[in-house]
Amino acid sequence: MRIDLLTILPDMFAPMLSASIVGRACATGALDVVTHDLRDWTADRHRSTDDAPFGGGPGMVMKPEPVYRALDDIRAMSQLPSTVIVLSPQGRRLDQDLVRDLAKRPRLVLVCGRYEGFDERILARADMEVSLGDYVLTGGELAAMVVIDAVARLQPGVLGHEQSAADESFTEGLLEYPQYTRPASFLGMDVPEVLTSGDHARIARWRRTEAIRRTAQRRPDLIASAHLSEDERRFAEGIAHDTEE
Numbered sequence: 001m002r003i004d005l006l007t008i009l010p011d012m013f014a015p016m017l018s019a020s021i022v023g024r025a026c027a028t029g030a031l032d033v034v035t036h037d038l039r040d041w042t043a044d045r046h047r048s049t050d051d052a053p054f055g056g057g058p059g060m061v062m063k064p065e066p067v068y069r070a071l072d073d074i075r076a077m078s079q080l081p082s083t084v085i086v087l088s089p090q091g092r093r094l095d096q097d098l099v100r101d102l103a104k105r106p107r108l109v110l111v112c113g114r115y116e117g118f119d120e121r122i123l124a125r126a127d128m129e130v131s132l133g134d135y136v137l138t139g140g141e142l143a144a145m146v147v148i149d150a151v152a153r154l155q156p157g158v159l160g161h162e163q164s165a166a167d168e169s170f171t172e173g174l175l176e177y178p179q180y181t182r183p184a185s186f187l188g189m190d191v192p193e194v195l196t197s198g199d200h201a202r203i204a205r206w207r208r209t210e211a212i213r214r215t216a217q218r219r220p221d222l223i224a225s226a227h228l229s230e231d232e233r234r235f236a237e238g239i240a241h242d243t244e245e
């Protein structure tokens with residue numbers, strides 16, 4: 001998968017692109033991330049990417065011309081079909097369904113805003129706007145890093161153990177079951193007996209039940225769309241009901 005980043009702060013990305021799992025994905029070629037400095041497409045001697053808002057008001061707005069020029073050139077740099085994503089607090093909130101969808105695409109172009117955000121006409125060049133959540137960051141770079149991290153770990157071969165991605169939170173519309181490691185007893189808190197039983201079928205059943213219990217307790221909003229049998233749904237609704245009381 002190829003990811004192009006358009007930003008006025010390209011240096012922010014180097015550390016995350018060389019560390020840990022994302023770093024490995026880049027090193028093995030599972031992920032090809034190309035960072036572009038938006039200022040390379042400016043036309044004035046100050047390399048301005050922003051201007052004052054029409055109608056007045058505080059702050060500056062990102063100018064459309066450099067972004068349009070950059071996107072035309074960046075698109076032409078590869079034959080791969082691209083999805084242009086503008087990072088914005090006004091976009092669709094990123095969740096694991098969207099991550100899975102994005103991870104299958106051959107190429108993403110992530111456009112990072114700064115200042116008071118984008119001239120509205122920039123959005124005409126975007127396939128989607130994506131938000132991290134209902135809060136305002138100073139720029140889209142951290143949001144782009146989150147997108148990169150989340151899609152990188154779904155690329156084939158990137159996680160050491162493919163089951164990791166299959167089991168974890170949100171995969172079946174559920175939060176993940178509780179996890180434990182050694183020691184089996186710690187400060188009077190014991191690991192559930194089933195996990196040390198060696199009985200894989202029992203362990204799988206326990207994990208499924210605990211994932212449903214945890215989701216119903218912590219995120220009852222997820223239960224309606226989770227993939228559950230009828231019995232599981234009754235169990236989840238009972239837990240959610242008891243938690244509410």
Ligand SMILES: C[S@@+](CC[C@H](N)C(=O)[O-])C[C@H]1O[C@@H](n2cnc3c(N)ncnc32)[C@H](O)[C@@H]1O
Pocket residue numbers: 086087088089090111112113114115116117118130131132133134135136137138139140141143
């Ligand atoms: C200070 S914000 C602009 C916010 C804008 N004035 C508004 O109220 O919608 C500057 C840039 O940070 C990025 N940003 C801020 N919050 C974000 C969020 N929750 N998700 C994704 N990007 C965000 C966007 O790229 C945005 O253009």
